[in-house]
Amino acid sequence: MESSKVYVDVTAEFSKEGVLTPKSFRWTDGSVYEIQRVKDIRRAASLKAGGVGMRYTCIVNGRESYLYYEDNNMWFMERAGA
Template identity: 70%
Template structure:
Protein backbone atom coordinates (compact mmCIF):
# COMPACT_ATOMS: atom_id res chain seq x y z
CA UNK A 1 0.00 0.00 0.00
CA UNK A 2 1.31 3.46 -0.88
CA UNK A 3 1.18 6.63 1.19
CA UNK A 4 2.61 10.12 1.40
CA UNK A 5 6.18 10.53 2.51
CA UNK A 6 6.83 14.15 3.45
CA UNK A 7 10.33 15.36 2.58
CA UNK A 8 12.39 18.50 3.02
CA UNK A 9 13.10 20.18 -0.31
CA UNK A 10 15.64 22.81 -1.27
CA UNK A 11 14.00 24.89 -4.00
CA UNK A 12 14.47 28.25 -5.68
CA UNK A 13 12.39 30.71 -7.63
CA UNK A 14 13.43 31.60 -11.16
CA UNK A 15 13.44 35.25 -12.21
CA UNK A 16 9.97 34.73 -13.70
CA UNK A 17 8.60 33.38 -10.38
CA UNK A 18 8.57 29.65 -11.10
CA UNK A 19 9.36 27.41 -8.10
CA UNK A 20 11.97 24.77 -9.02
CA UNK A 21 13.03 21.97 -6.62
CA UNK A 22 16.81 21.35 -6.56
CA UNK A 23 17.25 18.58 -3.97
CA UNK A 24 15.27 16.62 -1.40
CA UNK A 25 16.11 15.07 1.95
CA UNK A 26 14.62 11.59 2.49
CA UNK A 27 13.31 10.58 5.91
CA UNK A 28 16.61 8.80 6.74
CA UNK A 29 18.55 12.04 6.12
CA UNK A 30 19.92 11.11 2.69
CA UNK A 31 19.98 14.09 0.30
CA UNK A 32 19.16 13.46 -3.35
CA UNK A 33 19.99 15.96 -6.08
CA UNK A 34 17.22 16.64 -8.58
CA UNK A 35 19.05 16.40 -11.87
CA UNK A 36 16.25 17.80 -14.03
CA UNK A 37 12.57 18.73 -13.89
CA UNK A 38 10.84 17.28 -16.95
CA UNK A 39 7.32 18.55 -16.26
CA UNK A 40 5.30 20.68 -13.84
CA UNK A 41 1.51 20.62 -13.61
CA UNK A 42 -1.30 20.72 -11.09
CA UNK A 43 -2.26 17.10 -10.43
CA UNK A 44 -3.65 14.63 -7.93
CA UNK A 45 -1.57 11.82 -6.50
CA UNK A 46 -3.60 8.72 -7.32
CA UNK A 47 -1.33 6.51 -5.17
CA UNK A 48 -1.11 8.65 -2.02
CA UNK A 49 -3.99 11.12 -2.26
CA UNK A 50 -3.60 14.85 -2.14
CA UNK A 51 -3.39 17.49 -4.82
CA UNK A 52 -0.87 20.15 -5.71
CA UNK A 53 1.86 20.92 -8.17
CA UNK A 54 3.36 17.67 -9.46
CA UNK A 55 6.99 17.89 -10.52
CA UNK A 56 8.20 15.05 -12.72
CA UNK A 57 11.89 14.91 -11.80
CA UNK A 58 14.99 12.95 -12.65
CA UNK A 59 16.58 11.72 -9.40
CA UNK A 60 19.45 9.22 -9.57
CA UNK A 61 18.71 8.82 -13.29
CA UNK A 62 15.13 7.67 -12.56
CA UNK A 63 11.91 9.56 -13.15
CA UNK A 64 10.05 10.37 -9.91
CA UNK A 65 7.04 12.48 -8.97
CA UNK A 66 7.45 15.15 -6.30
CA UNK A 67 4.36 17.04 -5.11
CA UNK A 68 4.07 20.52 -3.60
CA UNK A 69 0.77 20.71 -1.73
CA UNK A 70 -1.35 23.79 -1.19
CA UNK A 71 -0.33 23.65 2.51
CA UNK A 72 3.30 24.37 1.47
CA UNK A 73 4.53 20.82 2.19
CA UNK A 74 6.41 18.55 -0.22
CA UNK A 75 5.75 14.81 -0.54
CA UNK A 76 6.58 11.80 -2.65
CA UNK A 77 4.55 8.63 -3.08
CA UNK A 78 5.96 6.04 -0.70
CA UNK A 79 5.26 2.49 0.29
CA UNK A 80 3.94 1.56 3.72
Protein backbone atom coordinates in the same frame (compact mmCIF):
# COMPACT_ATOMS: atom_id res chain seq x y z
CA MET B 1 -0.02 0.33 7.83
CA GLU B 2 2.47 2.99 6.77
CA SER B 3 1.16 6.01 4.90
CA SER B 4 2.12 6.15 1.24
CA LYS B 5 2.50 9.94 1.53
CA VAL B 6 5.95 11.00 2.71
CA TYR B 7 6.60 14.66 3.53
CA VAL B 8 10.14 15.71 2.61
CA ASP B 9 12.40 18.74 3.05
CA VAL B 10 13.14 20.32 -0.32
CA THR B 11 15.75 22.82 -1.45
CA ALA B 12 14.27 24.89 -4.26
CA GLU B 13 14.84 28.09 -6.22
CA PHE B 14 12.50 30.83 -7.36
CA SER B 15 13.52 32.40 -10.66
CA LYS B 16 13.06 36.11 -11.25
CA GLU B 17 10.02 35.09 -13.33
CA GLY B 18 8.52 33.46 -10.23
CA VAL B 19 9.04 29.84 -11.32
CA LEU B 20 9.61 27.44 -8.40
CA THR B 21 12.15 24.69 -9.21
CA PRO B 22 13.10 21.94 -6.73
CA LYS B 23 16.85 21.19 -6.63
CA SER B 24 17.12 18.41 -4.01
CA PHE B 25 15.15 16.64 -1.28
CA ARG B 26 15.91 14.89 1.99
CA TRP B 27 14.34 11.43 2.40
CA THR B 28 13.14 10.04 5.74
CA ASP B 29 16.49 8.30 6.40
CA GLY B 30 18.34 11.63 6.09
CA SER B 31 19.75 10.93 2.62
CA VAL B 32 19.79 13.95 0.30
CA TYR B 33 19.00 13.36 -3.37
CA GLU B 34 19.90 15.81 -6.10
CA ILE B 35 17.27 16.43 -8.77
CA GLN B 36 19.12 16.34 -12.09
CA ARG B 37 16.23 17.66 -14.14
CA VAL B 38 12.54 18.59 -13.95
CA LYS B 39 10.76 17.16 -17.00
CA ASP B 40 7.25 18.43 -16.36
CA ILE B 41 5.22 20.57 -13.97
CA ARG B 42 1.43 20.29 -13.79
CA ARG B 43 -1.40 20.39 -11.28
CA ALA B 44 -2.27 16.79 -10.46
CA ALA B 45 -3.52 14.44 -7.77
CA SER B 46 -1.44 11.68 -6.25
CA LEU B 47 -3.43 8.52 -6.93
CA LYS B 48 -1.26 6.44 -4.57
CA ALA B 49 -0.88 8.80 -1.62
CA GLY B 50 -3.87 11.10 -1.88
CA GLY B 51 -3.52 14.85 -1.96
CA VAL B 52 -3.28 17.31 -4.80
CA GLY B 53 -0.88 20.02 -5.81
CA MET B 54 1.73 20.87 -8.37
CA ARG B 55 3.33 17.62 -9.55
CA TYR B 56 6.98 17.88 -10.55
CA THR B 57 8.22 15.01 -12.71
CA CYS B 58 11.87 14.84 -11.64
CA ILE B 59 14.89 12.84 -12.75
CA VAL B 60 16.74 11.55 -9.66
CA ASN B 61 19.67 9.15 -10.10
CA GLY B 62 18.56 8.55 -13.69
CA ARG B 63 15.01 7.55 -12.65
CA GLU B 64 11.72 9.40 -12.90
CA SER B 65 10.08 10.39 -9.61
CA TYR B 66 7.09 12.55 -8.72
CA LEU B 67 7.46 15.34 -6.20
CA TYR B 68 4.29 17.19 -5.15
CA TYR B 69 3.99 20.75 -3.83
CA GLU B 70 0.70 20.94 -1.92
CA ASP B 71 -1.47 24.01 -1.51
CA ASN B 72 -0.43 24.05 2.18
CA ASN B 73 3.16 24.83 1.04
CA MET B 74 4.45 21.36 1.98
CA TRP B 75 6.28 18.92 -0.30
CA PHE B 76 5.53 15.20 -0.45
CA MET B 77 6.45 12.09 -2.41
CA GLU B 78 4.84 8.69 -2.78
CA ARG B 79 6.49 5.87 -0.85
CA ALA B 80 7.84 3.20 -3.23
CA GLY B 81 5.67 0.11 -3.41
CA ALA B 82 2.69 1.92 -1.89
